[in-house]
Amino acid sequence: MMTETLRTRVWPVVAVLIVIIALWYVAALFMNRSVAVNEAELKGENLTSSELWMKSFTLKKPLLPTPDQIGVEIWKTTAEMKVTSKRSLVYHAWVTLSATLLGFAIGTATGILLAVGIVHNKAMDKSLMPWVIASQTIPILAVAPMLIVVLNAIGISGLLPKALISTYLSFFPVVVGMVKGLRSPEVIQLDLMHTYNANKTQIFWKLRFPASVPFLFASLKVGVAISLIGAIVGELPTGAVAGLGARLLSGSYYGQTIQIWSALFVSAFLAGALVFAVGATERVVNRLMGVKPEARV
Structure with a gap:
């Protein structure tokens, strides 16, 4: 084996x-x-x-650092430095991760609520869904500075503006995936629920929501990865001094390409860890729901 x-x-x-x-x-x-x-x-x-x-x-x-140079830089800025140091990649990763998780949580909750409304309300389906799709046609690099400036003008700064940018990116795949999942039950299954005299709430919890779980987790894997991108992008226009985005900025200002690449590798590792965590949660949920694991080919 x-x-x-x-x-x-x-x-x-x-x-x-x-x-x-x-x-x-x-x-x-x-x-x-x-x-x-x-x-x-x-x-x-x-x-x-x-x-x-x-x-x-x-x-x-160098113009292009070698893998060993990047590995040495990551080791020096993680294992050989205190996590509270402003030069530690662990410290910067935690700052970015905090905004990522908050934005992902808000985006997931928003996406699920919107999907439920769209599926159960024809007016929301016709009026809201086109705007949800249109919102993703605006480049995030254009949205981020405007959002941060507006929020700063009303006294909101720090973690929340970056989290809202992550929310802006992550809610869309959740909405689309949940709408698809909630509508995935076949007509014959819905008819069977009606013969049992089930109301809309019972149909939702007994049929629609369980059917949407695979779609939800597929969307969450996409959403958590782009939440991290949103948090990093949110750090760029603010002149932030902490976070992986700030690390990328300072590296570009001073031509420290090794620093830039090490921050990129840590970002990639962080994204992979987040997607893995979502996948592990999916396996636990499937086990609790009694879903049999698929046989590997």
């Missing part, structure tokens, strides 16, 4: 990862060589061609 798992699931991922890392080093070698040449000329160093190539891997401000 273990051998089969390694052969079919682990080794393909490892092989692709090795190829990506190899290509990354090659790209870094060629992209950073011109920087190495300029740096050697400024310092008056007389380096051979092979030394210039090797110097491309050890630049302090």
Whole structure:
């Protein structure tokens, strides 16, 4: 069983990862060589061609950092620093995560309530659903500064503005997924509920909501990932001094590409952890609902 798992699931991922890392080093070698040449000329160093190539891997401000440079930077700013330090990526990740979770919670609750209203009220379906779709056609980079300025003008600052930007992004997939899920029961199932003389509330809790759970969790996996994006985007126009977005900004201001890439990797890891947490919750809920796990092919 273990051998089969390694052969079919682990080794393909490892092989692709090795190829990506190899290509990354090659790209870094060629992209950073011109920087190495300029740096050697400024310092008056007389380096051979092979030394210039090797110097491309050890630049302090490379165009494309190597994976080992990024790994060292992440280690230094996580394991070797106090979590309360303003230079710690754990500290910055927690600031962004706080806004992400708050925005995701508000967006999920808003999306579920809107979906229930849209499914059970024809007026909301005809009038509200088009506006829900139209709201996502506005670029978030245009919405974020305006929202933050308006909220600051009325005295609201800090965590909530960033959370509301996450809410703006995350509620949409929840609305769409829940509407699809609540409408997924077939006519014959609804007719059966009517023969039992079930009212709308009973139909909702006994049929519609259980049927919508798979759709809900699929939407939540998308929503939690883009909530993180919303929190990071919300930190950019505010000139924030804390958070992964602030880390990206400061890195771009001072040309610290290694710092930028390390923040990006931590963001990706955080997004993956959040999606995994939603998936784990889904498995627990399915077990409680008596859903049998699907057999792997």
